[in-house]
Amino acid sequence: MNDTRAQSSETYGLSVSLVAFQPxxxxxxxxxxxxxxxxxxxxxxxPMPVQFFVVDNGGLPDMSSRFSELREQGIECTLISGHGNVGYGRGHNLAIKRAESRYHLVLNPDINIDPDALSTALTFLDVYRDAGLLSPRIGDEAGRIQYLCRRYPTMLDLLVRGFLPINLRHFFTRRLARYEMRDQINESDVVWDPPIVSGCFMLFRTEVLKKLAGFDPRYFLYFEDYDLSLRTHEVARVVYVPSVRVMHEGGGAARKGLAHIKMFVASACKFFNRFGWKWV
Known part of the structure; x- marks a missing residue:
């Protein structure tokens, strides 16, 4: 009986969820x-079967022709729609509940994955069975590394990094370097147990992700990845693997307008209320 359930829960080797809102x-x-x-x-x-969920939180045009192309390449595509804009984490949860895989990738719609990234990542996870969440080397459009692994933040860290003009940030260089783990994160060294990793590319063992019940639905946008990272440490190890490479085209809350700043502040309050406030 247990063997039957285990087999049915891993119909696919890899599942992927992507949440789109007016992309x-x-x-x-x-x-x-x-x-x-x-x-x-x-x-x-x-020959690993892949399950791809696209969650339409609103504004996604007809993608049927693109889905057909992916299906021809052996990727099973499922569109989840009709629920409205439920937020980033809750959107992914709609897919996570349906996932029948060994590994699950939480993916942003502004990530370009290197051709070898998934193969390298799953090879690593096959070897290191205590790793439950893998974070890649994330670069920007110019090829520079983005320091998106984090130590536990203070309010000052968040304000400086998210909202202070760039020409004033040099006063906080050492502080930001510590927060962004620049003393450990680089192009070559595997780093075990970074406290927080970015939600733009989170590769989980699906059993770990389901044990955590996915993202906390109380976050509409921002800090859901901070929350999930910290909770993952309770059940599995987190690892940064720089040989797994992706490129991120996204931007911060302050560059997206007042509505995003308000969501950022609201989510920050929820995060600190749950895990503890640190100011400076």
Whole structure:
């Protein structure tokens, strides 16, 4: 009986969830294309079935032709829609509940995945069975590393990094370097147990993610990845693997307008109320 359940819970080797809300279509199509290539590289290593959930939180145009192209490449596509804009974490949870896989990738619609990234990542997880969440080397459009692994933040860290003008940030260089783990995160060294990793690319063992019940639905946007990272440490290890490489085209809350700043502040309050306030 247990064997039957285990087999049915891993119909797919990898599942992927992507939440879209009024997406930048050029970025989204780049993400689809990079996922397609990365999955092809993965399947060349192992004939692994892939399950891809696209969660439409609003504003997604007809993607049926693109889904057909992905299905031709062996990627099973499922569109989840009709629920409205329920937020980033709750959107992913709709897919996580349906996932029948060994590994699950939480993916942003502004991420380009290197061709070898998924193959390298799953090879690593196959070897290191205590790793429950893998975070990649995340670069920007110029190829520079983005320091998105974090130590536990203070309010001052968040204000400086998110909202202080760039020409004033040099007064806080050492502080930000510590928060962004620049003393440990680099291009070559695997780093075990960074406290917080970015939600733009979170590769989980699906059993770990389901044990945590996915994202906390109380966060509409922002800090849901901080929350999930900290909770993951309670049940599994988190690891930064720089040989797994992706490129991130996203921007911060302050560059997206007042509505995003308000959501950022609201989520920060929820986060600190749960895990403890640190000011400076």
């Amino acid at each position: 930048n279509m050029a970025q989204l199509l780049n993400t689809f294309a990079s996922l397609d290539v990365a999955c092809a590289t993965l399947r060349a290593r192992s």
